[in-house]
Amino acid sequence: MSRTNGKSSLYYVLGFYVLLFSAWQLLYTFGAIPAYLFPSPFQVVVRLLELGREGLLWPCLEATLVRMVVGF
Incomplete structure (x- = not known):
């Protein structure tokens, strides 16, 4: 594969x-879509940053991944 x-x-x-x-x-x-189903991308980024500052991002991500693995 070339660089181009x-x-x-x-x-x-x-x-x-x-x-x-x-x-x-x-x-x-x-x-076109209700805000409770899909918040704006900006709101999602802001919430991710808040979770990171509060130290909750990684525990929440871990819980989600465990649920996905168990459910799969």
């Missing part, structure tokens, strides 16, 4: 995520 192909692949991946988060924000902004 690697860079273009990276741009496609980044573009996909930018498009995904933009669509999510637009759906939230125009009320």
Whole structure:
């Protein structure tokens, strides 16, 4: 794989995520999806930062992963 192909692949991946988060924000902004189902991307990032500061992010993540493994 050449460097050019690697860079273009990276741009496609980044573009996909930018498009995904933009669509999510637009759906939230125009009320197409209820806020209690999908909060805005900004609210999600803010809450993740709060959980990190409070020291709850890793225990919550661990509990979620354990539930996923047990349920699978």
